[in-house]
Structure formats: structure tokens, C-alpha cells
Amino acid sequence: GESVGLHLPTLSVQEGDNSIINCAYSNSASDYFIWYKQESGKGPQFIIDIRSNMDKRQGQRVTVLLNKTVKHLSLQIAATQPGDSAVYFCAENNQAGTALIFGKGTTLSVSS
Amino acid sequence: DAGVTQSPTHLIKTRGQHVTLRCSPISGHKSVSWYQQVLGQGPQFIFQYYEKEERGRGNFPDRFSARQFPNYSSELNVNALLLGDSALYLCASSLQTSMNTEAFFGQGTRLTVV
Numbered sequence: 359g360e361s362v363g364l365h366l367p368t369l370s371v372q373e374g375d376n377s378i379i380n381c382a383y384s385n386s387a388s389d390y391f392i393w394y395k396q397e398s399g400k401g402p403q404f405i406i407d408i409r410s411n412m413d414k415r416q417g418q419r420v421t422v423l424l425n426k427t428v429k430h431l432s433l434q435i436a437a438t439q440p441g442d443s444a445v446y447f448c449a450e451n452n453q454a455g456t457a458l459i460f461g462k463g464t465t466l467s468v469s470s
Numbered sequence: 471d472a473g474v475t476q477s478p479t480h481l482i483k484t485r486g487q488h489v490t491l492r493c494s495p496i497s498g499h500k501s502v503s504w505y506q507q508v509l510g511q512g513p514q515f516i517f518q519y520y521e522k523e524e525r526g527r528g529n530f531p532d533r534f535s536a537r538q539f540p541n542y543s544s545e546l547n548v549n550a551l552l553l554g555d556s557a558l559y560l561c562a563s564s565l566q567t568s569m570n571t572e573a574f575f576g577q578g579t580r581l582t583v584v
Binding site for chain 2: 394402407447457463
């Protein structure tokens with residue numbers, strides 16, 4: 359079946375540290391991946407995406423890495439801030455390309 | 471420009487009742503998808519609509535139905551509500567039907583079934 363999983367349910371870091379959130383996916387045919395941030399009581403907020411023809415993509419303070427060999431996705435957040443505290447989900451498109459498949463999420467806690 | 475808007479924000483229903491949730495996509499977006507998010511889990515795909523046609527359906531019972539209107543807004547209907555239907559219902563809009571472009575979510579409708 360299609361599924362996306364995350365390695366750690368929680369991650370605690372100090373303000374200013376770099377954070378790395380990992381995700382393993384199972385569908386080798388997926389060609390599109392997204393990271394979302396979800397704060398309590400809100401909908402998922404788009405952070406960054408990457409297509410399967412890329413290994414790395416950078417945004418503002420965030421970098422996504424894609425390793426298709428081991429089907430692994432990671433989100434790196436530089437200089438983590440208290441406002442980055444949230445649940446982070448990775449998602450991949452399904453085989454039909456009609457839906458996103460989400461993992462269970464990693465809760466990032468940033469202490470100052 | 472407004473983002474994806476959903477209404478209502480919160481709703482309490484009794485078992486067996488029916489509920490209708492509404493979504494307005496980002497202006498210019500023709501695709502609307504619905505997701506159910508149970509507490510502590512990631513969103514689960516329910517439906518995708520594009521140009522008023524159903525393009526994808528997740529593993530949900532027939533009690534769940536949806537439609538898309540000419541202005542691309544959408545409704546999700548759930549009949550014969552069960553306690554297990556309590557969840558955050560999310561709507562996402564995107565430009566295309568193929569989920570290989572950015573999809574933006576609304577704030578969701580929190581449904582509680584008692």
C-alpha cells in the first residue's frame with residue numbers, strides 16, 4: 359500500500375539550533391513531495407516542495423533533501439525559532455496523482 | 471487575495487444527523503480536495519474535484535459525498551454521522567488536478583459528533 363512515515367514523533371531543540379526532521383516514504387513511483395507545518399487549531403501550511411528529479415531544494419531558512427535510493431525525505435530548518443514550534447508533516451502524491459498521502463507528523467518544540 | 475476559506479469553523483452534531491461543510495478555493499484554483507484529520511494523525515484523503523468532476527476518492531464509506539460548483543467552491547456531505555466522524559475536515563485547493571503542484575489548505579472545520 360501507499361504510506362508515508364516519519365522517524366520520530368517528537369523533536370526538541372534550543373532556539374538558534376538547526377533542526378532536521380526526517381521522513382521515509384514507501385512508494386518509489388511518487389514524483390512529488392511536500393512539507394507542511396501545522397500549528398494547533400490551524401490547517402496545514404505549505405513550507406516547501408520538491409520533485410523527484412531533484413535532490414535538494416532551498417527556501418527561506420528551510421532545505422528539503424530527497425534521497426530516492428533509500429526513499430528518504432528530510433526537512434532542515436536553520437536557526438530554529440520559537441515560532442517554528444508546530445507539527446510537521448511530509449506528504450507524497452499517490453500513484454494516480456490525485457491525492458496527497460500524509461505521514462503521522464513530527465512535533466517540533468523549540469525552547470528559548 | 472484570500473486563501474482557502476471553510477465554513478463553519480466549528481460544528482457539533484448528534485449521531486445519525488447529516489452535515490454539510492463548505493469550501494471556497496483560492497481564486498483561480500480549479501481543484502478542490504477534502505481531507506479528514508483525526509486528532510494525532512495526518513490528514514487522510516477523501517475526495518478530489520476538478521472542473522466539477524470527481525477525479526479521486528479515498529477509502530471512505532458512501533455516507534461521504536461531495537460536489538463542486540461552477541464557481542469551483544465545494545461542499546462535503548456526511549450522512550448518518552457516527553462518533554468516529556469527529557475530526558478536523560480540511561479543504562485544499564490547487565491549480566491543477568494532478569497533485570504535483572502546490573496544494574494550499576484552509577483552516578478546517580472542527581466537527582464533533584456526540
